[in-house]
Amino acid sequence: MKTIVITGAASGMGLCATKKFLSQNWNVVMADFDSKNGQVKADSLSKEFTNSKVVFKQTDVSDAESVQNLAAFSHKIFDKIDAIINNAGIFVSGALHEIPENSWDKIMNVDVKSIYLMTKSFVPDMIKNKSGVIINTASVSGLLGDYNMAAYSAAKGAVTNLVKSMALDYGKYGIRVNNVAPGPTNTPMFQKNPQETIDKFIAASPINKIVEPEDIAATMYFLVSDDARSITGQNIPVTAGFGI
Numbered sequence: 001m002k003t004i005v006i007t008g009a010a011s012g013m014g015l016c017a018t019k020k021f022l023s024q025n026w027n028v029v030m031a032d033f034d035s036k037n038g039q040v041k042a043d044s045l046s047k048e049f050t051n052s053k054v055v056f057k058q059t060d061v062s063d064a065e066s067v068q069n070l071a072a073f074s075h076k077i078f079d080k081i082d083a084i085i086n087n088a089g090i091f092v093s094g095a096l097h098e099i100p101e102n103s104w105d106k107i108m109n110v111d112v113k114s115i116y117l118m119t120k121s122f123v124p125d126m127i128k129n130k131s132g133v134i135i136n137t138a139s140v141s142g143l144l145g146d147y148n149m150a151a152y153s154a155a156k157g158a159v160t161n162l163v164k165s166m167a168l169d170y171g172k173y174g175i176r177v178n179n180v181a182p183g184p185t186n187t188p189m190f191q192k193n194p195q196e197t198i199d200k201f202i203a204a205s206p207i208n209k210i211v212e213p214e215d216i217a218a219t220m221y222f223l224v225s226d227d228a229r230s231i232t233g234q235n236i237p238v239t240a241g242f243g244i
């Protein structure tokens, strides 16, 4: 039985991905800063999916010690970690000069540095095992410009390019690395937008919709699965046609 570690698993896409992998009989380590929500969700999912194991670990993905603890916890429970999804992320809005310095630092730490920390903690074992799959959640904002998205675009732009270096450096160890780049997706993060903004995003889609988190989870599952064995170093947009 295979095991995956998913960050940002208490909500939105991470929670949907957790359900998708459990439904395919994977073990899942759910990692999230939000311990209350994360533990409640893990308890309920472990009752729903009895063929595999789901556990929760409170983690701040921007903190080195916290991420090391997540890796130690995961390796203690499961012999081998087959895949990780670096999905936890935050959004900060504003034109560049309006963004407070601590918000700039925070988004860079949560959305970008977290991938460095997760890699340092999980990839050495994947290298030893000569196998592994890594997925990062990037964003269409890493590909396009948009109003009031300077810090977020910069952070996700870094993730968009990082996938190539990771795929090049780790390919020789049998490790594949890909990004999913969601467009506007119906999660608690997106639902914070005013209805007027949501309507604008729907109108900007040629199929007149926003993305559902289940669509992202399905793409993540495909990219982790052996069906994607020839795909690495790619940034896969799942956007309902937004921004084409």
Ligand code: NAI
Binding pocket: 007, 008, 009, 010, 011, 012, 013, 014, 031, 032, 033, 034, 059, 060, 061, 062, 087, 088, 089, 090, 091, 110, 137, 138, 139, 140, 141, 181, 182, 183, 184, 185, 186, 187, 188, 189, 190
């Ligand atoms: P969400 O807000 O529903 O879920 C994000 C989860 O990450 C939350 O459970 C939160 O507690 C957790 N988290 C935040 N900071 C953390 C930290 N320091 N350590 C550990 N966990 C932390 O958001 P959603 O929409 O599911 O976002 C998932 C990913 O998708 C993020 O990377 C986001 O930037 C990205 N994304 C979202 C889009 C959208 O329209 N919803 C569009 C493009 C990308």
